[in-house]
Amino acid sequence: MRKTSPTRDASGRPMSPSGKIRLLIVDDHPVLRAGLSNLLALEPDIAVVGEADGGEAAVAMWAKVKPHVGLVDLCMESVDGIETTRRIRREHPQARIVMLTSSESADDAARALATGVAAYVTKTVNHEAIVATIREVHAGAENVRKGVRAPARAADSLLSPREMDVLVQLRKGSTNAEIGAALGISERTVKWHVKAMLAKLHTSDRAGLVARGFDLGLLKATRPAD
Numbered sequence: 714m715r716k717t718s719p720t721r722d723a724s725g726r727p728m729s730p731s732g733k734i735r736l737l738i739v740d741d742h743p744v745l746r747a748g749l750s751n752l753l754a755l756e757p758d759i760a761v762v763g764e765a766d767g768g769e770a771a772v773a774m775w776a777k778v779k780p781h782v783g784l785v786d787l788c789m790e791s792v793d794g795i796e797t798t799r800r801i802r803r804e805h806p807q808a809r810i811v812m813l814t815s816s817e818s819a820d821d822a823a824r825a826l827a828t829g830v831a832a833y834v835t836k837t838v839n840h841e842a843i844v845a846t847i848r849e850v851h852a853g854a855e856n857v858r859k860g861v862r863a864p865a866r867a868a869d870s871l872l873s874p875r876e877m878d879v880l881v882q883l884r885k886g887s888t889n890a891e892i893g894a895a896l897g898i899s900e901r902t903v904k905w906h907v908k909a910m911l912a913k914l915h916t917s918d919r920a921g922l923v924a925r926g927f928d929l930g931l932l933k934a935t936r937p938a939d
Contacts, residue, residue, distance in 0.1 A: 734758055734782060735762045735778070735782070737764070737765065737775065737783045738765070739764075739765045739770075739794075740789070749784065753844065758848070762779075762780055763777070767791055767792060772801055775804070776804070781809060783810045784813055785810055785830075787813070788901050798810050798829060799829075802828075802829045808829075809831050811850050815898060815902045816875065817861055817862045818861070819862055831854065837860045871913060872910060872914075876913075879910065880922060880931060882896070883922055884923050884932055889904055907919065
């Protein structure tokens with residue numbers, strides 16, 4: 714029997730059975746990755762064709778599974794979501810990426826979208842919004858933002874509200890674990906915020922962040938609240 718070639722979309726990527734959207738999920742947290750995979754696989758028009766546990770694995774897997782859309786976590790150890798996007802799009806310029814993140818910062822969203830991410834979606838949105846975004850991006854949508862806070866006022870625009878929360882905790886001398894517990898976020902997310910703040914305030918360590926906070930008027934010379 715003669716073999717037939719798989720049906721391909723306009724970009725030359727193989728279509729899934731029944732024309733489903735081929736989705737690659739990238740997240741270094743196994744429980745979250747499995748949860749997303751199980752949830753999205755229930756959608757009638759989405760086929761989860763691969764799962765990667767980090768940025769390097771995602772880059773290698775992209776060429777093998779040829780997804781239409783990648784759902785990529787922003788905060789990952791070793792290679793974060795932004796660098797993962799850069800590497801994927803360097804090899805596959807037409808790659809369509811939806812970035813999923815805990816950060817609601819408008820600045821973080823703008824930075825991610827500037828790397829070629831098609832959509833920036835926070836983990837505060839519901840399942841339906843994530844599914845809708847995947848469909849929108851597959852259809853060609855760009856610069857999609859969901860769950861992102863409105864930009865901060867000009868006087869506070871250096872840091873996002875959440876980064877200011879972290880800065881206040883840094884002033885107290887708190888560890889990443891202590892900051893995460895106080896703010897109700899993961900230690901990994903705290904690390905991401907600190908990394909972003911170091912870049913924004915042009916300093917190299919946590920003590921420098923606090924010093925710059927005072928210099929710029931972000932922190933006041935009063936005893937921090939307990």
